[in-house]
Amino acid sequence: MAEALKGHLDSLILAVLATAPAHGYAIIEELKLRSRGVFSLPEGTVYPALHRLERAGLLASGWSDASGRRRRVYRLTRRGRRRLDASKSEWHDFARAVDAVLA
């Protein structure tokens, strides 16, 4: 599951951040929550993806000080939103095709 998940990690991160900006820990928690505990990656692997997505211009980030803690908060850029829309469309096409075959 972890290997399969890595192939879709970018889209999943973008989807989580489409709802609201969040810091790394919150993104991982939200991923677990939305997948009902199925998507559980080694947590350290999410941060490299966040850095890479930011360098690719799909995310932006900044420090925020909340209750005495300094946290890096990530948000989706316009380019990231476009990428997410494209990923969703590709995924729906793929899932429909697999469903059609399996059915």
Next chain:
Amino acid sequence: MNYLEELSRELAAHGIGGRTRRRILLEANDHLRSDAAAQERFGSAREVANSFAAELGAQASRRAAVSAFAALGVAGAVYAGSFVSLGFAGPPSETLAPALGALAFAVIIVAPQVAFVAGVLALARALRGRHARTIPTRELIVIRRRTGVALLFGLLTMGALSLYAYEFRSVLPGWWLTLTYTSTAGASVLLALAATPALAASRVRPQVAGDAGDVLADVGVARFGDDPWRFARLIAVAVGLLVWLAAAVRGDPFDGLIQGVFEGLACFGGFAVFGRYLGLRR
């Protein structure tokens, strides 16, 4: 040594330093403070550092290859412009004297070809895996070497053009000298700027298993089986024929034949000498 100290050491060992390392450590620290049990799920410090190096290294190397190719494009335009305008300026009748001028002329002929081939191959390999999050370490090294060679020979070409202009300054018109000095200086600055991300990318050292492939992986041609030498021979013959044909069209088939044989041999020789270093053969 606690986890964050270990992570800091591993990041440094993987070539990640400065602001990036500080930021990673701050984020990891915040994450581990959010949940006391998170350290177990975080992964070992070595794995996390290697993930950063693999993802950021692949991205940086791809970008360096694209930047290098863009800078080489400008250098190529300067090179072509200098040659075309030299026709209007009136080329020196004797290109073998002075000696430095002859050396510059030789570099002007050979270096841009190496730069172009290395740049195209670096770009091809960078674009081939552009959707992959990581690239095998061996392939990453190939991309970096190709990018470095392309930039080095691009800079050599610009330097040689300037030297050529300087050595023949007494017989070439002032406008051509000014044009060549300024355009080669501008292109050299661009090439040097493109070298900065390439150097930064080369510091990142991930460990990702996998093969680098050879020139057949670059061109994606299956019909040559697994023999890159066969492909190299074909390309050398094709290049030689093209040079000869171009000369024949200009009405100089005999000189063209000599040039064509020289180009074909140089092409095959380049493959034999640099092939392994540039990942063209195993």
